Amino acid sequence: MKIIENNPYRQLGVYTNSPVRERVANHNKLQAFLKVGKQVDFPLDLNHYLSPIHRTSETIAQADASLALPKEQLKYAQFWFIKVTPLDDIAFNHLQAGNMDAAIDIWKKKDCLSSLQNRIVCALLEKNYETALNCAEQFYTQYLPDFVAMILGNGNGGTNQSLAFDFIDILCEEVGANIILPYITNKSWKEHVSAAQIKPLIASIEAAIEVAKSSRGKGSSARYQAGIKLKNDTKVPLQQLSVFLPTTDLQYQMIADKLGLEILQCGIDYFNGSNAYDAAKKAMSIQSYAMKIVVGKMAKDRCKQNVDILQKIIDELPPKEIYKEDRAIHDELQKFCQLPDTISYAVTLLNNTRPYLQTIKTKLGASNTYYLKISTQVVGNALHNIIEEVNAVQQDEVVQIGGKQVPISMLVDRDRKLSQIRTVLQAAWNATKIMDTFDMEQDFKTNRYNQNRAILKDLCNQMGISTSPAIPRPRTQPVSQPRVITNPNNNSTNSSGNKTNWGYQGYIIAVIIAVIIGFISMCN
Structure with a gap:
C-alpha cells in the first residue's frame, strides 16, 4: 500500500509515538548527510x-509537512508501527531482521493497543485483509482514545470515532472496496463502505447512459458503437454495485433496468437502420447482454x-452469398404488400422477382431448401391476389328466377358482366402460366397451388378461355408504385415484436360462375 510505502513516519525513521525530538534529530541527520550526497x-x-x-531534501521536507497537523499525524499513524511495551522491543528485533512471522507470534501473545496496531500493519504488508480487519475492529472498539492520546500527547485523548471510517476509506481507496467489503464484519463499517461506494457507482453508470443517449439520431453505426461502449464502460461498475447492493434492492433494480434498456435501444436503433448482412447478429450481441x-x-419482458425476434431473424437469415438477391426480393414483397389485391400487381411481383430467384437458384441449386422457401413465398403472395380478384369479380347481389339465384348484373347488363369475368379470368390464367415456371415447395404446390389452378382452369374452360400451355411474354414494366417501407430481413425489433406474415390462404370461389353459365344456357 502506498500509504505504508511512503509513510512520513517511515521517511523520518521513527515510530508513530516517537518523541518529537527524535523526529527532529533524524530530520537534521538526514539533511546533513544529503548535503554531502550520502544516504x-x-x-x-x-x-x-x-x-x-531514496531520500531527498524534498521528500524529507514533505514528510515533515505531512505530520504538521494533528489530523495528518493520526492518518499516517493508522498505517505505521508503534512501540509501547517491552514485548514490542523483542518483536521489532525479529521484524527488522526479516522474520515477520516471529514478530507476529510475539504480538499475538497479548492483545493490547500496540500489539493490535502492529499486527494490522503486518497483515496489510502481507495483504492479509481478513486479519487486518479483525484486529482493526478490536483496536478501534477498545483502544481508540488511548491511541489518539499516545499519538498527539496527553490531553488529546478524544474518542474521534471517525478515525475508524477514515481507516476503512483509505483501505477501500487503495485496495478496492469490493475486495475489502467481504472481510468486514462490523455492521456500521459495512454500511459506511456501501453508502460511500454506491453513490459514485450509480453516478458513473448514469453518466455513461447519458453519453449513449447523445448518439440518438446520429445513424445506426453510432448507435451500435454507443451500445458497445456503454456495455464495456458499465460492466465493472455494475458488478461492483452488486457487491454493495443485492439485486432485489430497488435502487439496484432501477439503475440496472435503466442501463439494460438503453443498451437494448442501441441495438434496436442499429438493427433498424443497418442493411448489413450480420446486423441481426451484431445487435444480438448487445441485446442479449441487456436481457x-x-x-x-x-x-x-421487453428484452x-x-x-x-432477433433470434428468429438470425435463424431465417439467407446464406450470405445470396443476401443481396434475398433483400431485393423482400423489398419487392414489402412494396407488393402495400398495394391493392389485383392480378396486375401479382404479375409485377412475379416479373420483378424472377431474375433474383434465378440467380439464387444458380448459386444454391434448384433443390435448396432456402431457394424453394423464398420462391414459394413469392408465388404464394401472387396467388393471393389472383384468388382475391377472381373472387371479387364474382361478388354480386342475386335474385331468384326459375328457382335459380341469378346475379342482378346479368339481368341489367349481361354482356358487360360476362366481359368483366372473362377479362379477369384471362388475366388470372396468364398470371398462372407465369407462376407455373416458378419452383415451389412440394406441400404448397400439391395442397394449395394445384388445387386453385385446377379450379381456375375449370372456370376458364366454362367461359371459353383457352388454357393452352403456351406462356405469354412477361411484362417488363412494373406497375407498382413506390412505397417507403421496411425490409422484413431488416425488420424493426420493437417492444411489440410485430412481424410481416406472408400467408397463402384462400381458394377460388366457382359457385357464381356456375350459376352464370346455367343462366346463359337457360336464356339460350
Missing part, C-alpha cells in the same frame, strides 16, 4: 518488506421479446 538507513526502513527508500443485466419484470 542514511534506519532500522524502520524495513527493506525486507518494502521498496528501498442478462435487467432485473424488473417489465424490462425483462426477451426483442431478443426472440
